[in-house]
Amino acid sequence: MKKELTFNEKHHSYFLGNLFIPGVSSILKSAALVDFSGIPQDIMERAAAFGKAVHKACELDDTGSLDFSSVDEAVIPCLEAWRKFKVDNKVDVEEIEMPVYSEKWIYAGTLDRVIEMNGKRFLLDIKTSKTVYPSMKVQLAGYKLAFEELHKVKINGRMIVRLLRDGTYDVVVCDDPLDEQVFLACLQVYKFKKREKDYYAKKK
Numbered sequence: 001m002k003k004e005l006t007f008n009e010k011h012h013s014y015f016l017g018n019l020f021i022p023g024v025s026s027i028l029k030s031a032a033l034v035d036f037s038g039i040p041q042d043i044m045e046r047a048a049a050f051g052k053a054v055h056k057a058c059e060l061d062d063t064g065s066l067d068f069s070s071v072d073e074a075v076i077p078c079l080e081a082w083r084k085f086k087v088d089n090k091v092d093v094e095e096i097e098m099p100v101y102s103e104k105w106i107y108a109g110t111l112d113r114v115i116e117m118n119g120k121r122f123l124l125d126i127k128t129s130k131t132v133y134p135s136m137k138v139q140l141a142g143y144k145l146a147f148e149e150l151h152k153v154k155i156n157g158r159m160i161v162r163l164l165r166d167g168t169y170d171v172v173v174c175d176d177p178l179d180e181q182v183f184l185a186c187l188q189v190y191k192f193k194k195r196e197k198d199y200y201a202k203k204k
Helices: 024-030 041-062 076-088 134-151 178-203
Strands: 005-008 013-016 019-021 092-102 107-117 120-127 157-163 169-174
Touching (some): 005 092, 013 092, 013 107, 041 076, 041 120, 076 169, 120 134, 134 157, 134 169, 134 178
Antiparallel strands (some): 013 019, 107 120, 157 169
């Protein structure tokens, strides 16, 4: 029987029943696999807001509930790029913004898309960043492990689709089998740091 997974958006935290479990993004950040400390905060905030707006527009478009007149002008080229990707590759979107969790490894996350393409099932992440960082591929590996455990369905591949501001897209296939091992290593680092933090907190 699947347990209920809930997400507290304000604190960006997941709960499986009453049990707090870490999210994929928090795990990678704890293991220092994601480090944007050298980027000014205002630039990070603008990039995050833009990415969130693009994700929402694509989500509403995929569900057929998008009011195109409400889409910000800056977001439209990325939305058109997403539409073009789906048409060019005859994509069938199976799951959208889907929460997943692993009882085996104790973590959770929300994946962007599960798609069917050329008779195969892919786990896909939508990005608006200027480049694809190694951590993004590891992030997808974490989602893949949780999805396959939870749904007993095989994912044939992982990919990142960058939506560019000129209306085009770029596809990066993530096929390194080491990505899953790296994710699990990051998870162990997260657990170690949390255990040490909790230990010293009790000592005070």
